[in-house]
Structures are given as C-alpha cells and as structure tokens.
Amino acid sequence: MALQSMVIWGVARVMKGLPTAAAPPIPRHRFIPALAARPALAVTLFILVLTVILLAVMQGSLSPDISGQLWIADRLRHGARLYFDISEINPPLWFWLAIPVDGLAAALGVRAEAVLIVAIGFAALLSLLATNQLLKTYPPELRSALLIFAACILLIMPLRDLGQREQIALMGALPYVALIVARREGRRVPLWLALMVASGAAVGFALKHYFIGVPLLLELWLLFCLRRRWRPVRPETVMLLMGAISYVLAIVTVTPGYLQVSVPELLLAYGASGAPSLNYMIRPAQPIWVLILCAIALQRSVAARPLAPMTAAFLIAALGFFLAWLIQHKGWPYQSIATTGFLALAMALSLVDASRTAFTRPRMIAIAALILPLLLCAVPTQWVPTPETDIAPALDGLEPGDTVAIISIEGRTAWPATVGRGLRFSGRRGAFWIFAAVDANALGRHDPRIEALGRKIVREAVQDYRCLPPKHLIFTPGRASPSVTSASDNPLGYFRRDPQFVELLSHYRRLDRRGDFDAFQLVRPFDPMPVDMCLRAS
Numbered sequence: 001m002a003l004q005s006m007v008i009w010g011v012a013r014v015m016k017g018l019p020t021a022a023a024p025p026i027p028r029h030r031f032i033p034a035l036a037a038r039p040a041l042a043v044t045l046f047i048l049v050l051t052v053i054l055l056a057v058m059q060g061s062l063s064p065d066i067s068g069q070l071w072i073a074d075r076l077r078h079g080a081r082l083y084f085d086i087s088e089i090n091p092p093l094w095f096w097l098a099i100p101v102d103g104l105a106a107a108l109g110v111r112a113e114a115v116l117i118v119a120i121g122f123a124a125l126l127s128l129l130a131t132n133q134l135l136k137t138y139p140p141e142l143r144s145a146l147l148i149f150a151a152c153i154l155l156i157m158p159l160r161d162l163g164q165r166e167q168i169a170l171m172g173a174l175p176y177v178a179l180i181v182a183r184r185e186g187r188r189v190p191l192w193l194a195l196m197v198a199s200g201a202a203v204g205f206a207l208k209h210y211f212i213g214v215p216l217l218l219e220l221w222l223l224f225c226l227r228r229r230w231r232p233v234r235p236e237t238v239m240l241l242m243g244a245i246s247y248v249l250a251i252v253t254v255t256p257g258y259l260q261v262s263v264p265e266l267l268l269a270y271g272a273s274g275a276p277s278l279n280y281m282i283r284p285a286q287p288i289w290v291l292i293l294c295a296i297a298l299q300r301s302v303a304a305r306p307l308a309p310m311t312a313a314f315l316i317a318a319l320g321f322f323l324a325w326l327i328q329h330k331g332w333p334y335q336s337i338a339t340t341g342f343l344a345l346a347m348a349l350s351l352v353d354a355s356r357t358a359f360t361r362p363r364m365i366a367i368a369a370l371i372l373p374l375l376l377c378a379v380p381t382q383w384v385p386t387p388e389t390d391i392a393p394a395l396d397g398l399e400p401g402d403t404v405a406i407i408s409i410e411g412r413t414a415w416p417a418t419v420g421r422g423l424r425f426s427g428r429r430g431a432f433w434i435f436a437a438v439d440a441n442a443l444g445r446h447d448p449r450i451e452a453l454g455r456k457i458v459r460e461a462v463q464d465y466r467c468l469p470p471k472h473l474i475f476t477p478g479r480a481s482p483s484v485t486s487a488s489d490n491p492l493g494y495f496r497r498d499p500q501f502v503e504l505l506s507h508y509r510r511l512d513r514r515g516d517f518d519a520f521q522l523v524r525p526f527d528p529m530p531v532d533m534c535l536r537a538s
Contacts, residue, residue: 172204
C-alpha cells in the first residue's frame with residue numbers, strides 16, 4: 001500500500017502541474033516522499049513485491065510458447081540436439097536463455113516456471129536501475145513515478161505472455177533508448193554503464209532478427225539530430241556489433257541445424273502460417289496504439305512545444321517494434337507487447353513534459369491512454385483452452401512420467417497441458433505447423449518439395465513414436481469428414497496415408513471419444529528400435 005500511495009502521490013504532483021525544476025523540499029519525516037526521493041530503492045521494493053505476487057498468483061504453467069521453451073531447455077540439458085532431435089523454427093538464443101532457468105529449477109527441486117518468473121523480475125529490475133542512471137535530468141520524485149509505471153509496463157501489461165521474446169526485448173531496449181537520448185543531449189555516460197546497457201540490448205534485439213529495425217532507427221535519429229557531431233563508433237555500437245557477430249558464429253558452430261534444417265523449412269513453408277488478412281491482426285492493443293498517439297498529439301497542441309528528446313526516442317523505438325509486428329504478419333497478441341510498452345512510456349513522458357500546462361481535456365485522454373495498456377493483462381488470450389480445444393479429457397488415465405504424443409498444427413494443444421501434468425512428450429515436434437503449408441500447396445501451386453516435406457514429417461513422427469512409444473496417441477479434432485485427407489482438417493486421415501503409420505496404429509486401441517479429440521491407447525508393445533535410429537534424450 002505504501003508503494004501504491006507513492007505512485008498516486010507522484011501522479012498527483014504531475015497532474016497539479018508543479019514545476020519540476022523548483023520542486024519544494026521533501027519532508028524526510030514522511031515515508032512516501034522519502035521513498036520517492038530514492039528512485040532506485042523505490043523501484044527495487046516495487047519489483048520485489050510484484051515478483052512475490054506473481055509467484056503467488058501464477059502457480060500454473062505459463063503460456064504454451066513458454067511451456068514449450070522450458071521443455072526444450074530440459075531436453076537440451078539431457079543431451080538432445082536442437083533442430084536435429086528437436087524440431088523448432090525459432091533461433092537458438094531463446095532456448096539457451098532457458099537452460100540455466102531449467103537447470104536451477106532442477107537443482108532447487110521447484111518448477112521451472114517459478115524460476116522463470118523470478119528471472120524475469122530480476123531482468124526488469126536491472127533494466128529499470130540502468131534506466132534510472134540515465135534519467136538524471138528528471139527530479140527524483142518524478143523518476144520514481146516514471147520507473148514504477150515502467151515496472152508495471154514491463155511486468156503487468158504482458159502478464160498473459162510472461163517470458164515472451166517481445167517482453168525481453170522491451171526490457172533490453174528501455175535503457176538503450178535512454179542511453180541514445182543521453183548521447184543526443186551530449187551527457188557523459190560511464191563506460192561500464194554504456195557496456196552493460198548495450199549488452200542487455202544486444203540480447204533483446206538478437207531474439208528476433210525483426211528487431212534490428214529498432215537500433216537502426218534510433219541511430220538514424222541520432223545522426224539526424226547531431227549531424228557532424230555524430231560518432232558511429234561508440235561503446236554501445238561496438239558492443240552491439242560484437243554481440244551480433246558472436247551470435248552468428250555461435251549458431252554456425254553450436255547449432256548448425258538451424259541453418260541446415262530449420263531455415264530451409266521456414267523458407268519453404270512458414271509463409272502459409274501468416275494472418276489471412278490485416279483485419280485478423282487487429283486485437284485490443286491496436287486501438288490503444290491509436291488512442292496513445294492521439295493523446296500525445298493533443299498534448300503537444302496544448303503545450304505548443306516540440307516533443308522532448310526522450311519522448312521522441314521512445315516513439316521511434318515503438319515504430320521499430322511496430323515494423324517488426326507488421327513484417328511478421330501473424331497477429332499473435334504477444335507480438336504487440338514491445339510496441340504497446342514504448343507507446344505507453346512515451347505517453348507517460350509526454351504527460352510529465354506537459355506538467356506545466358493547465359489541466360485540460362487532452363490531459364484526461366492522456367490518463368486513459370496510461371491506464372488502458374495495463375488492462376491488457378486482463379484480456380483473454382487465444383491460447384486459453386475452450387471446450388473445443390481443451391485436451392484434458394484425452395489425457396485422463398495418464399500418470400506423471402507417462403509418454404504422450406499429440407498431433408496438432410498448434411503448439412497450444414500440447415503445451416502447457418502435457419508438462420503441467422508431468423508427462424513425457426514423444427516426438428521432435430511440439431506442433432505440426434507445416435501442415436498448413438501442405439494444405440495450401442495442395443490447393444495452389446503443387447510444389448513437390450512441400451508435398452515431400454509433409455510425407456517426411458509423417459515418417460519422422462512414426463520413427464519417433466517407435467523409439468519412445470506414447471501411451472496415448474492423440475489427434476486434434478478433425479473439422480472435415482473422415483474421407484478428407486487434409487493435413488490440417490483431418491490429421492488422422494492424413495497420417496493414415498502412410499503404411500508405416502497404419503502398422504504403428506495397429507498397436508493401439510481407439511478410446512471412447514475424449515472431448516473433441518481422437519485418442520488411442522497403447523495395448524501391444526513394439527520391438528526395440530536400434531539406438532542409432534532414435535533421438536537423443538528421448
């Protein structure tokens with residue numbers, strides 16, 4: 001409650017339009033003002049309290065992507081080879097980051113999700129402490145309010161997709177943007193701080209190559225502002241370049257399968273999994289973007305002043321992440337996290353910069369623009385099971401340690417339901433996303449390479465299930481008649497086109513209808529498979 005009161009107190013100071021340069025002395029005998037005078041301490045306590053709350057309320061598994069990420073990290077710790085023994089389309093850094101999380105959880109005997117929540121909270125704290133060092137031009141009490149609002153943006157706003165790459169990129173980019181503004185204003189930045197900030201930014205930007213537009217746009221803005229005084233060789237640019245080169249070398253040497261296996265599949269088939277139209281990409285976050293931009297424009301019209309450098313830099317970072325969202329063209333809600341975050345932070349800064357103006361209607365719109373992004377944590381996500389997608393009935397009868405195989409084009413079918421029950425997942429694919437490309441190809445250009453890829457995936461699955469026979473073999477509900485062999489609409493029918501799978505299925509007994517899923521139970525054991533034909537750590 002004390003921290004909440006401090007936030008309200010800080011916002012009230014802004015709303016009253018108190019001059020920031022001539023703030024009255026803070027009475028030290030009062031706890032809230034005294035805490036507000038120490039931004040680093042205030043944000044540390046806030047993050048600590050918030051992390052404890054998250055641990056208490058998020059007892060179950062996290063989103064499907066995070067659940068799958070932690071499962072892959074566990075497999076990697078036990079000797080599996082990424083992209084050979086585990087089929088994945090994402091670059092390796094995200095999974096490398098999860099390995100110490102999974103290892104620490106195993107050492108402590110706790111769930112990996114709990115360790116991940118703590119790790120995300122610690123990363124947010126480092127991001128905010130570094131940002132605090134670069135916001136020295138703001139008075140301490142305003143800095144405290146801004147940092148606590150930023151903590152809410154980093155941790156509460158993306159709550160439904162905690163741990164996603166966009167959230168990590170937002171954390172890494174926040175102090176980096178503040179660093180660029182310090183360069184724009186000619187302020188001296190300690191070498192250790194510049195290197196630390198650039199290191200965190202390098203990790204965030206490397207999670208997706210789409211994020212490269214953010215540092216490039218910021219550098220172009222800096223060039224435009226400084227012109228002849230611009231220096232491309234700085235500690236942070238050297239660190240970013242070294243990080244990029246090191247990452248490329250690590251991919252080539254440590255995970256060559258990404259270039260040999262994953263990238264060819266992506267180039268051949270991933271385009272079919274995009275959003276069918278731009279309308280599909282419009283979710284609750286996008287109207288909030290428009291509202292924030294309108295609020296900032298109205299604030300500027302009232303203040304009759306240009307944007308402050310920090311606000312402009314945050315908008316440029318938002319533009320870079322918006323371009324990443326647009327280019328990916330998937331429409332998944334978590335891909336909006338970084339854009340929404342930087343727009344909300346730009347709105348907060350714009351409100352602070354306009355604090356000397358009168359209390360006007362645009363200010364009320366700005367307050368709404370501040371609150372709405374935080375409410376996104378309450379918006380239902382597409383991965384929450386519905387009666388039609390809940391796989392729980394098909395898992396009845398399985399005990400922790402039992403093996404299961406799930407054939408679905410979406411990862412949310414398998415995760416987090418399987419690992420949340422302590423089940424072992426059989427096979428190298430958490431989702432058969434390529435089936436969307438197989439179906440599109442059958443209706444379109446009839447590329448023999450995609451047809452061959454679909455058959456190869458079925459053969460690989462049969463081999464995987466022979467090596468680690470699943471106790472339950474589960475197919476996602478078919479949306480077509482049994483005679484249709486569409487890979488997406490009738491995956492069981494598509495698999496039955498393969499004679500080896502038909503022989504494998506003869507070892508199973510079909511269970512009574514389990515919800516909307518086709519489930520089969522192993523009733524006759526297989527002959528052992530040669531070790532060299534099986535996946536590592538299966």
